[in-house]
Amino acid sequence: xxxxxxxxxxxxxxMATATGVSTHxxxxxxxxxxxxPIARTAGNxxxxxxxxxxxxEFLLRLRETGMPIAQMREYAVLRAQxxxxxEARLALLETHRTAVRARxxxxxxxxxxxxxxxxxxxxxxxAHRGDTPDPAGQRSGEHTSEGVNPxx
Numbered sequence: 001x002x003x004x005x006x007x008x009x010x011x012x013x014x015m016a017t018a019t020g021v022s023t024h025x026x027x028x029x030x031x032x033x034x035x036x037p038i039a040r041t042a043g044n045x046x047x048x049x050x051x052x053x054x055x056x057e058f059l060l061r062l063r064e065t066g067m068p069i070a071q072m073r074e075y076a077v078l079r080a081q082x083x084x085x086x087e088a089r090l091a092l093l094e095t096h097r098t099a100v101r102a103r104x105x106x107x108x109x110x111x112x113x114x115x116x117x118x119x120x121x122x123x124x125x126x127a128h129r130g131d132t133p134d135p136a137g138q139r140s141g142e143h144t145s146e147g148v149n150p151x152x
Contacts, residue, residue: 009039009047019056026056032069034059034076065100 016023029035035056038046048056062072075092078085 009049010053012046012048015046015048015053015056018053019060021056021060029056029059033073034069036076036080062096065096066103067096071096 010018012023012026015026019026026035030038035052038048038052040046059072059076062075063069067075071092075089078089078092
């Protein structure tokens with residue numbers, strides 16, 4: 001089996017390239033218990049399988065959605081325990097989804113506030129220039145079809 005690993009699987013550097021994370025992060029995730037011990041060659045080099053790639057991609061998605069490392073570790077431990085923990089894993093993911101949705105709603109509110117401020121500034125600038133903004137974002141008097149802007 002060790003000889004098979006020599007020719008198959010991704011090295012740490014290849015895994016880092018494939019997933020977009022640093023080799024340091026890969027080793028950290030392994031030490032933190034997020035990634036199970038990786039198969040090794042006779043020369044003691046890690047070899048990541050396609051399942052390892054898929055698992056890491058899922059972990060990265062959890063991280064990008066704001067899941068703390070401690071919760072990721074909890075999920076990883078449950079996953080390693082097998083099908084008996086499916087209900088607990090489902091609950092953990094549902095709770096996280098609720099938190100993600102709350103952050104998305106907050107971000108939408110922040111976006112709306114930014115849009116309102118941007119529109120205020122656009123209006124203020126147009127008033128200062130003596131122009132009136134139209135809904136398309138062009139100042140009155142612009143001749144976009146001819147590429148001529150009399151206001152400079």
